[in-house]
Amino acid sequence: MARWTPDLKYSDITPERTYLNRRAVLAGLGAAGLVAGPARAAGFSVEEVPNSFEDITNYNNFYEFGTGKDDPARNAHMLTTDPWAVQIDGLVDKPGTYDLADVLDGLPIEERVYRFRCVEAWSMVVPWNGFQLSHLLDKVGVQPSARYVRFETLVRPEEMPGQRRAILDWPYVEGLRLDEAMHPLTLVATGIYGKDLPNQNGAPLRLVVPWKYGFKSIKSIVRITLQTDQPMNTWKDQNHREYGFYSNVNPQVDHPRWSQATERRIGGGLFTKRQPTLMFNGYEDQVAGLYKGMDLSQDF
Ligand code: MTE
Numbered sequence: 001m002a003r004w005t006p007d008l009k010y011s012d013i014t015p016e017r018t019y020l021n022r023r024a025v026l027a028g029l030g031a032a033g034l035v036a037g038p039a040r041a042a043g044f045s046v047e048e049v050p051n052s053f054e055d056i057t058n059y060n061n062f063y064e065f066g067t068g069k070d071d072p073a074r075n076a077h078m079l080t081t082d083p084w085a086v087q088i089d090g091l092v093d094k095p096g097t098y099d100l101a102d103v104l105d106g107l108p109i110e111e112r113v114y115r116f117r118c119v120e121a122w123s124m125v126v127p128w129n130g131f132q133l134s135h136l137l138d139k140v141g142v143q144p145s146a147r148y149v150r151f152e153t154l155v156r157p158e159e160m161p162g163q164r165r166a167i168l169d170w171p172y173v174e175g176l177r178l179d180e181a182m183h184p185l186t187l188v189a190t191g192i193y194g195k196d197l198p199n200q201n202g203a204p205l206r207l208v209v210p211w212k213y214g215f216k217s218i219k220s221i222v223r224i225t226l227q228t229d230q231p232m233n234t235w236k237d238q239n240h241r242e243y244g245f246y247s248n249v250n251p252q253v254d255h256p257r258w259s260q261a262t263e264r265r266i267g268g269g270l271f272t273k274r275q276p277t278l279m280f281n282g283y284e285d286q287v288a289g290l291y292k293g294m295d296l297s298q299d300f
Helices: 010-027 053-058 071-078 100-104 133-140 234-238 284-291
Strands: 085-090 096-099 110-117 122-132 148-153 173-177 187-192 206-208 221-227 262-265
Touching: 053 122, 053 187, 085 100, 096 100, 122 133, 122 206, 133 187, 173 234
Parallel strands: 085 221, 122 262
Antiparallel strands: 085 096, 110 122, 122 187, 148 173, 148 221, 187 206
């Protein structure tokens, strides 16, 4: 994997990204009724009907572009996502600042339809395109002393109007325990419905951890650090009584100000009934083992 080369042009990168996402679509068998059929990895997708592209790209949380649900769709076009570099550092064998094309090089892009549950008690079903985070971490070589992964979003107030105000302590930061990061469900998304990821959804690279509340799925990532200590994450830093490090979807542990027992599926219309929230967002069989012996009401 080559290091960042400053002479690499915007135009060198975009076609590959588009190609990778398109290839994922073409290679797939095309589940009936979906716009994007997939190179869909077996065992990784739910059978539920995905939300529409319009819902997924017009009802967003991305505070760098404002706090309203429609602010990201309105403002995110200002963001330049090409060229894009990702610094990968800390306890890795091959630290460096990698161009996006080098990050993606050799990583299979798949389609995975995941449930997505926001801490605000709404949910969606999203057909992501992306690669397994573990494949990238294997590529850069995680050192034995690493126990956590820290992620950081771009800071660029000229293009991110929300960052001109102290809404949050920028940059937005998130973290995972290494075994969570290496779990096969943990995805780095590069697209939705076979199209390049729209800026409001976190272009060009965003994390997707489907058994955790949506805020763990950090957008527009520019830095990935392997470290020994548990990183502080933005929402816990903001209010540690309300938001923990783990933030696993858990209908039995309420947010101090509202119940987490049910959720509203976006796009269902005003009269759609709320549905019960599932333990680990329905991924219990796959991930419960990661938390054996932990008290999830304490480690929330
Ligand atoms: N990442 C950054 N950098 N900034 C944010 O404000 N919001 C989080 C998460 N990632 C956020 C972020 C929250 S609260 C949610 S619910 C999801 O992004 C929303 O992702 P979506 O807009 O693609 O549905």
